Amino acid sequence: MTDLHAALDEYLYMRRALGTQLRWPESCLRQFADFLIAQGADVVTTALALRWTFQPDGLQPATYARRLGIVRAFACWLQASDSRTEIPPPRLVPAPHRRPTPHIYCHAETLALMAAAGQVLGSELQGATFATLIGLLAATGLRPGEALALDLDDVDRHEQVLTIQGSKGGKSRLVPFTPSTGVALAQYAERRDRLLPHRSTRAFLVTASGTRVPGDVARRTFARLCQHVGLRPRQPGRSGRGPRSQDLRHTFATEQLIAWYRAGLDVNRLLPQLSTYLGHGSPSETYWYVQAVPQLLALASERLPTPAAGDRP
Numbered sequence: 001m002t003d004l005h006a007a008l009d010e011y012l013y014m015r016r017a018l019g020t021q022l023r024w025p026e027s028c029l030r031q032f033a034d035f036l037i038a039q040g041a042d043v044v045t046t047a048l049a050l051r052w053t054f055q056p057d058g059l060q061p062a063t064y065a066r067r068l069g070i071v072r073a074f075a076c077w078l079q080a081s082d083s084r085t086e087i088p089p090p091r092l093v094p095a096p097h098r099r100p101t102p103h104i105y106c107h108a109e110t111l112a113l114m115a116a117a118g119q120v121l122g123s124e125l126q127g128a129t130f131a132t133l134i135g136l137l138a139a140t141g142l143r144p145g146e147a148l149a150l151d152l153d154d155v156d157r158h159e160q161v162l163t164i165q166g167s168k169g170g171k172s173r174l175v176p177f178t179p180s181t182g183v184a185l186a187q188y189a190e191r192r193d194r195l196l197p198h199r200s201t202r203a204f205l206v207t208a209s210g211t212r213v214p215g216d217v218a219r220r221t222f223a224r225l226c227q228h229v230g231l232r233p234r235q236p237g238r239s240g241r242g243p244r245s246q247d248l249r250h251t252f253a254t255e256q257l258i259a260w261y262r263a264g265l266d267v268n269r270l271l272p273q274l275s276t277y278l279g280h281g282s283p284s285e286t287y288w289y290v291q292a293v294p295q296l297l298a299l300a301s302e303r304l305p306t307p308a309a310g311d312r313p
Contacts, residue, residue, distance in 0.1 A: 003042060004033045011077050023216055025070045032071055043084045044075045046092075053093065060241075065095030102250035103231070103243035110138045110248070112229040113222075120228050121221070123208040125195045130221055132188040133205055133213070137245060139181045141252030141278055143167065144245045148213050150204040157182050157189075164279065173279055218245065253278060253286065 008029055015022055035052045036044070053068040072088045079085040105113075117130035136147050146164050154163040160182050162175040177185075189204075196210045203212035223239035226232040232242030256274055260267045275286045 004036060007078055007081070008033050008074070011074055014077075023214065028067055028070050029074055032074075043082060043086075044071070044078060045086045046088045049075070049086075049088050050092070061093070062095040065093045068093045100244075102254075103247040104254050105138070105243070105248060105251045109229070109231065110134065110251075113225050113231075116225045116228045120225070125192060125206070126208045128188055128191050129205050129207070129213065130218075130225070132184065133218065134222075134225075134245070134248065135184055136181070137248035138252065139184075140175055140177055141249045141256075142175065143249060143279070144218060145215055146279075148203075148205060148215060148218060151202045152204055153202070155185060155189075155204050157186055167279055171279060173276070175277065249278070 012022055012026055012029070032049075032052050035055075036042070036048060039048060041048055049068060049071045053064055053071065068088055072090070075085050075087045079087060114131040114134050117134065118124075118127035121127040121130060133144075133147055136142065137144060140147075140162065142162075142164070146167050149165065149167075150162065151165075154165065156163070160177050160179065162177060164173050164175055166172055192206060196206065196208075199206060199210035201210065201212050205213055207213055207217070220239060222245045223232060223242075226242055227234050227240060232240040234240070253274065257267060260270055271283045271286055275283045278286065280286050
């Protein structure tokens, strides 16, 4: 093992001891260490960091900026033990933040994604897991990470409620679900227990090998399913750009707001309820859904009071 690999192992151990999850950063840093060694280097320099950052071509600017940021954090730590280490300057690779416009799934698209899970994934259990994950996100508006973090005890099919433990901001909450969702969860649990009766995890949603589904695996698999049904362009070896699993949460919130507007209900009064259900810190976070979807914005505009003749421009 090289000194760089040893230093990287120590860095990752230290970061994880502080509670940081480092799946993607670890993968990037190991690639970076291999790159340095292939270049005959035993020290981090800004020039080498930049050369590695922009490989491969065709990625989004934000991805390049994040790659360099991961290297920069490692270099800051490494310089304390190796003064030769160069720390890339902050914001050397600019990446203006742009919040992606959510894709609002129609019912047919959601069903197509669930069907694709059973058709293209490698095993019966893997297909069932991802079909259930997609259906659960669509039916409850959970964050994808919240669904993947569910343990067996968090899914109360008798009371029809999910317990979301320590999610965003460290908050926990109860999320009720409909009887039809309960039936689907029960069917998945029966199939999971039949196909894999002995497991080492308490996770509700599991991989074909009986482990909890990692977030990066879930993202790549969802992108693959989107490509299969035509929601993302097919790019060999790449996920492409397009709808995300997070957008099922946007779809859930949007459909609820649209239903309230069409029913003539007081959305401003009901919005705090939806914010609590979604686990938002405040209704202002939920208001973004109104701004993001033209159909919803149009319905909201219809509820605005008509200005008096003298107030019109």
